[in-house]
Amino acid sequence: MSTSIVSIRDVVKEYHLGATVVPALRGVSLEVTQGEFISIAGPSGSGKTTLLNLIGCVDTATRGVVEVAGKDTGKLTERALTDLRLHTIGFIFQSFNLVSVLTLFQNVELPLLLQGKKTAAERKQKVMSLLEQVGLASHAKHRPSELSGGQRQRVAVARALVTDPLLVLADEPTANLDSATGAQIIDLMKALNQQKGTTFIFSTHDHRVMQHANAVVRIADGKVLGRETPKEAVAHALGVEAAPAQPSVPA
Amino acid sequence: MIARFLILVQMALRNLVGSPINLLVGLLIFGGSFFFVWVGAVAESVNDGMAKTVVASMTGDGQLYSKTAKDELALLGGGMGGDGDVGVMTNFATIASELEKVPNVRGVVPMGVGSAFVASGNIVDVTMERLRGLYRALDGKSDDPVYSKLSKEELRVTIDAQKAHLRQIIKVLESDASKSKEILEEKAIDQDALEAREKVGRDEFWARFDDDVLGNLEFLENRIAPQVSDAQMLFLRYMGTDLAKFQENFDRMYIVKGTAVPKGQRGYLVTEFMHEEMMKLKNARRLDKLKIAHEEGRLIAKDDELKRFVKENRSQTRDIELQLDAKQTDEAVAKLEALLQLPEEKSLPALLEKFFDTDDQNLEARHAWFYQELAPMLELYKVRVGDMLPIKAFTKAGYMQSVNVKVYGTFAFKGFEKSPMSGSLSLMDMQTFRDLYGYLTQEKLDELKSIQKLSGSKVVTRENAEAELFGDDATLEIEATAQAIDTDKQLSGEGRKTKMEDLLTRVYTQQEIDDGVVLNAAILMKDPSQAPQTLAAIEKVSEQKQLGFKTATWQQAAGMLGNLILVFRFVLFGAVSLIFFVAAIIITSSLVMAMLQRTQMIGTLRAIGAHRAFVLSMVFHETLVLGALFGGGGIVAGALAASVTRFKAFNDASHFLFSGPVLEVQSSPGNLVIAGILVVIVSMLSTLIPALIATGVSPLRAMQSDE
Numbered sequence: 021m022s023t024s025i026v027s028i029r030d031v032v033k034e035y036h037l038g039a040t041v042v043p044a045l046r047g048v049s050l051e052v053t054q055g056e057f058i059s060i061a062g063p064s065g066s067g068k069t070t071l072l073n074l075i076g077c078v079d080t081a082t083r084g085v086v087e088v089a090g091k092d093t094g095k096l097t098e099r100a101l102t103d104l105r106l107h108t109i110g111f112i113f114q115s116f117n118l119v120s121v122l123t124l125f126q127n128v129e130l131p132l133l134l135q136g137k138k139t140a141a142e143r144k145q146k147v148m149s150l151l152e153q154v155g156l157a158s159h160a161k162h163r164p165s166e167l168s169g170g171q172r173q174r175v176a177v178a179r180a181l182v183t184d185p186l187l188v189l190a191d192e193p194t195a196n197l198d199s200a201t202g203a204q205i206i207d208l209m210k211a212l213n214q215q216k217g218t219t220f221i222f223s224t225h226d227h228r229v230m231q232h233a234n235a236v237v238r239i240a241d242g243k244v245l246g247r248e249t250p251k252e253a254v255a256h257a258l259g260v261e262a263a264p265a266q267p268s269v270p271a
Numbered sequence: 272m273i274a275r276f277l278i279l280v281q282m283a284l285r286n287l288v289g290s291p292i293n294l295l296v297g298l299l300i301f302g303g304s305f306f307f308v309w310v311g312a313v314a315e316s317v318n319d320g321m322a323k324t325v326v327a328s329m330t331g332d333g334q335l336y337s338k339t340a341k342d343e344l345a346l347l348g349g350g351m352g353g354d355g356d357v358g359v360m361t362n363f364a365t366i367a368s369e370l371e372k373v374p375n376v377r378g379v380v381p382m383g384v385g386s387a388f389v390a391s392g393n394i395v396d397v398t399m400e401r402l403r404g405l406y407r408a409l410d411g412k413s414d415d416p417v418y419s420k421l422s423k424e425e426l427r428v429t430i431d432a433q434k435a436h437l438r439q440i441i442k443v444l445e446s447d448a449s450k451s452k453e454i455l456e457e458k459a460i461d462q463d464a465l466e467a468r469e470k471v472g473r474d475e476f477w478a479r480f481d482d483d484v485l486g487n488l489e490f491l492e493n494r495i496a497p498q499v500s501d502a503q504m505l506f507l508r509y510m511g512t513d514l515a516k517f518q519e520n521f522d523r524m525y526i527v528k529g530t531a532v533p534k535g536q537r538g539y540l541v542t543e544f545m546h547e548e549m550m551k552l553k554n555a556r557r558l559d560k561l562k563i564a565h566e567e568g569r570l571i572a573k574d575d576e577l578k579r580f581v582k583e584n585r586s587q588t589r590d591i592e593l594q595l596d597a598k599q600t601d602e603a604v605a606k607l608e609a610l611l612q613l614p615e616e617k618s619l620p621a622l623l624e625k626f627f628d629t630d631d632q633n634l635e636a637r638h639a640w641f642y643q644e645l646a647p648m649l650e651l652y653k654v655r656v657g658d659m660l661p662i663k664a665f666t667k668a669g670y671m672q673s674v675n676v677k678v679y680g681t682f683a684f685k686g687f688e689k690s691p692m693s694g695s696l697s698l699m700d701m702q703t704f705r706d707l708y709g710y711l712t713q714e715k716l717d718e719l720k721s722i723q724k725l726s727g728s729k730v731v732t733r734e735n736a737e738a739e740l741f742g743d744d745a746t747l748e749i750e751a752t753a754q755a756i757d758t759d760k761q762l763s764g765e766g767r768k769t770k771m772e773d774l775l776t777r778v779y780t781q782q783e784i785d786d787g788v789v790l791n792a793a794i795l796m797k798d799p800s801q802a803p804q805t806l807a808a809i810e811k812v813s814e815q816k817q818l819g820f821k822t823a824t825w826q827q828a829a830g831m832l833g834n835l836i837l838v839f840r841f842v843l844f845g846a847v848s849l850i851f852f853v854a855a856i857i858i859t860s861s862l863v864m865a866m867l868q869r870t871q872m873i874g875t876l877r878a879i880g881a882h883r884a885f886v887l888s889m890v891f892h893e894t895l896v897l898g899a900l901f902g903g904g905g906i907v908a909g910a911l912a913a914s915v916t917r918f919k920a921f922n923d924a925s926h927f928l929f930s931g932p933v934l935e936v937q938s939s940p941g942n943l944v945i946a947g948i949l950v951v952i953v954s955m956l957s958t959l960i961p962a963l964i965a966t967g968v969s970p971l972r973a974m975q976s977d978e
Contacts, residue, residue: 078970106880121285
């Protein structure tokens, strides 16, 4: 039986711009089980990133429950949330967000140093193995500025996976890449998902990326419209009528 | 942990290289620490220089004075001017023998500081004094050993020469008066003075001078002498001491002119600095100063101070004119005419003005010529080695005491020759000092009582004087009865000795020198760095043996100068604080800017699991690396710069500050450590606000794109 890794129930997120209240999510519910490779799709401003922020424990819900790895994030302290991010979640950012003054090796090693659990040898072995998998072992001593966009994102993937997290969140991971490189990154993520069983949740509005997911959660105007198959999602994205979206149900 | 530390340092180092703002901050820290170390070293060297001067020439490593002193000991003058009441010690011999047993004590030198005015005679007074002596010799009544040996003819010639000098002085006065006539209104002219000058300016006055020698001398004394204003009151600050002990313990002291005072005798030593600066003929002194400055590479053409010396030398030639008699004036005019190639010019003032118009080309030659041709005709010093110095001072009891003391020579302290500070106190023997101080020993008090008894007088204190003299119940009824006093019979003890022996040649025993009153004493130590402990040990001896004195550090004993050094340190501390405060503000704002540029990176670190503590430590590491590299560099550079810095004294004020002709700057290890601590403190303080900003960055910031 599949285990739920993310459980979101009736979540509302509002932002306050002066006296104006701007709703970003309006009662969202979503269940993600371990090992899934799902995409959150929707147009710009639909609430994709907000949803990922709540799942990634970098933001908290105004109302509703967000559970990650069985922990209700609304009840955790700031320190506990940081620990949850450090040990359970990996991040892949749209702009790669590598530390420019560190080498690729050091960038990937950084989460392990923050954890402080492994010895130098263990860290080296782990980091090099991941760099090997993303095809950048020979560039270990290079700095991010010496790499292409695709290479940088592969380093970011390695950094996200170095702590063996249960969940990897990727916010528009291909947005700053050309389509071929973007496809390579998604392929890499999918391969790692299959090899390690890590759950991947990534946001995108690119139909070519959506089709690689196991499932697509479509979101618009702060509401989850339902779970779709990649085929349905692509059809929606292209404006072709396909089967109606299924309401989101717990797995 | 180590890996984490290393990566933080690496991040800090790379951020440093990658950020122009960080480089700017680094340069500020470099500049601040460089400034602190270099200026600090200069200030400290000035401070040390002054301190060394004071210790080596005056205070010793510590001082002791009476426990019952009303005021603090202040050898260089107290805060309100004048010398305070520091009490007296009458048991110096015991104190010295007890203190010499204290391990670190090298010597104890008795002292007492006082001050007096000495009038240097007016040239008319001096010339007339000579005339009186000569006339007395002519009448066969002279007790002057030189005059009494002259024949009548020789006396006549010498009298005529002195008269000629007086007539020359009157000519100078006439010339002054005619100059002042041009600028003064009629009513402002002193008619009495004019008439007196006219009278003595006539040949008739001098032709009939011998008809009424005393009357004419009196006329000159009362009516002419007051018109000549060359007399000067010399202010002397002196230290009475055991001269032999002083020279032995203050080993930088050496005799420049003349000799040391013979051991045990009375005598006076003038500081060479004062002898040159205050007692020398001003034109000669200025010529000397010009020559020294010229030898140091300074040019009259480019130096305002030297230009001023030349200007003063040209306009202030009166002292020379007054000193020369008619014959000497003619001689000087002839010599100057030849030198300056001005055969038509007959006026001495005009020739002197041209002579003193020195420039960078003729200075050396004029200086040499002055000393070769003019100086032998002049009294170059107001006080000469061998002179008897008539010192008048108010005693502690408030009456005027006058003592004549022979000037044996001048002295200086090696290395501090040009320091006005080490040249501020002349030295005299302890006995003369005691006479001027007016302290009455028990023996003298007994003697005074016997005289009072004999004369029928009684002691009346100042407070009771009015009541005693004019009060209704005045009991003071004295009937004066004239009777001859046989002093030999009535004076006993000290007074008798004083009268009978020639004070100037008497040799006092060490016991006599040690036994009298002493105001304070210098303690010289084998290891001056142990001064606080040694002074504490000395205080303990005073307590245990009930010697009745207390100690003072040399800073306390220096009085105003000690305060000056303190003020100097405060000013330096204030300036440095201000500089670092401004630097801290600039560093803070720069780091805030740098931090704001890096919020996404910090947000990313927070998102991937970095706690606030890690971010805080990252910011502090960065500042520490900045401080270590640039602050350390600044400190090293400052110390190196200080070690090669030499300042040559360029005027009197700088001689005072540098305590000599050259200030060799050296930075102390303590100064460097303080600079290091300051760099760390300033860096840390400057990091507080940026650190607050950094730790406040939300991990959400990582999800926002900068593009």
